[in-house]
Amino acid sequence: MARSNRSTPEINAGSMADIAFLLLIFFLVTTTMDVDTGIARKLPPTAEEQEPEDMQGNARNIYEVYVNKQDKLLVEEEEMSIQDLKNGVREFVDNNGKNPSLSDSPEKAIVSLVNSRGTSYEMYIAVQNELTAAYNELRNEAAIKKYNLNYTELAKDKQREIRKMYPMKISEAPPGEF
Amino acid sequence: MSKFRKKKKSGTPPISTASLPDIVFMLLFFFMVTTVMRETEMLVDNTLPQATEVKKLERKSLVSYIYIGAPRGLNRKKQFGTKAKIQLNDSYATVADIQTFIAAERESRAEEEIPLLTTSIKADVDVKMGIVSDIKEELRKAQAYKINYSTRKEVE
Numbered sequence: 448m449a450r451s452n453r454s455t456p457e458i459n460a461g462s463m464a465d466i467a468f469l470l471l472i473f474f475l476v477t478t479t480m481d482v483d484t485g486i487a488r489k490l491p492p493t494a495e496e497q498e499p500e501d502m503q504g505n506a507r508n509i510y511e512v513y514v515n516k517q518d519k520l521l522v523e524e525e526e527m528s529i530q531d532l533k534n535g536v537r538e539f540v541d542n543n544g545k546n547p548s549l550s551d552s553p554e555k556a557i558v559s560l561v562n563s564r565g566t567s568y569e570m571y572i573a574v575q576n577e578l579t580a581a582y583n584e585l586r587n588e589a590a591i592k593k594y595n596l597n598y599t600e601l602a603k604d605k606q607r608e609i610r611k612m613y614p615m616k617i618s619e620a621p622p623g624e625f
Numbered sequence: 626m627s628k629f630r631k632k633k634k635s636g637t638p639p640i641s642t643a644s645l646p647d648i649v650f651m652l653l654f655f656f657m658v659t660t661v662m663r664e665t666e667m668l669v670d671n672t673l674p675q676a677t678e679v680k681k682l683e684r685k686s687l688v689s690y691i692y693i694g695a696p697r698g699l700n701r702k703k704q705f706g707t708k709a710k711i712q713l714n715d716s717y718a719t720v721a722d723i724q725t726f727i728a729a730e731r732e733s734r735a736e737e738e739i740p741l742l743t744t745s746i747k748a749d750v751d752v753k754m755g756i757v758s759d760i761k762e763e764l765r766k767a768q769a770y771k772i773n774y775s776t777r778k779e780v781e
Contacts, residue, residue: 485773
């Protein structure tokens with residue numbers, strides 16, 4: 448009966464670490480950690496399908512932003528630096544009819560963005576970024592005023608409501624040569 | 626005295642490496658979970674512009690990528706020139722190929738997912754807007770309205 452007393456020999460687990468290391472190094476090499484981020488936009492349907500509604504309705508409700516091929520900005524027929532664009536848009540959108548040359552109300556405000564074919568992509572993104580920043584700030588302020596919470600902290604339906612107050616309307620014309 | 630002498634003889638005990646596999650497995654699982662396999666080889670230069678007001682791209686399986694930039698590497702620059710080119714999947718393409726590309730992307734997805742498809746435009750900082758506008762026009766024609774200008778988050 449001495450045999451039954453003997454226990455099964457232990458399996459050598461020394462190479463387990465090697466196997467795990469091999470897999471680890473494989474995943475280390477193939478991994479890409481970067482999360483994709485970007486500025487989301489929705490393109491308008493093509494002209495044949497849907498005519499843009501009263502674009503030329505009222506000149507005061509259109510904020511004209513031109514970017515030429517030297518990456519210079521022309522806003523409402525005046526040169527402007529990219530740093531001032533955000534405040535310019537904010538003033539225009541949140542005017543509520545006070546200043547006769549700016550918009551009637553945030554719902555009617557349209558930002559018209561026209562760029563040249565020679566504009567650099569970097570500048571275009573910088574302009575888009577400033578436009579988004581202006582709207583984000585306005586929405587955030589509205590959210591704090593109404594619900595005492597940041598826009599991003601609100602529930603989906605309340606976010607939608609705030610978005611309705613400040614709808615982002617960016618119209619892009621086909622690029623020209625200037 | 627013999628008692629003390631015995632202790633001295635033993636020396637430092639070896640460190641147990643029994644938990645080493647556990648540590649390595651922990652790291653392994655971390656990388657396995659966070660890994661995303663690179664599915665395409667980059668044929669174009671791709672330094673993304675920086676922006677602050679960025680949104681995360683959710684659900685990567687529903688995103689199709691369009692890369693724009695100058696051909697990558699000296700050899701390719703010699704062969705194809707330094708003008709910005711479009712890369713779809715693993716090869717160079719022209720603006721005319723975009724609609725076919727979008728159609729193929731739609732084909733490979735379930736029908737209910739098609740409206741959720743997003744097109745991510747990954748353009749190099751040095752690209753001019755002409756080519757980007759052409760692509761946007763093609764996307765409009767293909768009714769792929771949801772787009773995302775891919776950017777890096779600005780470090781402040």
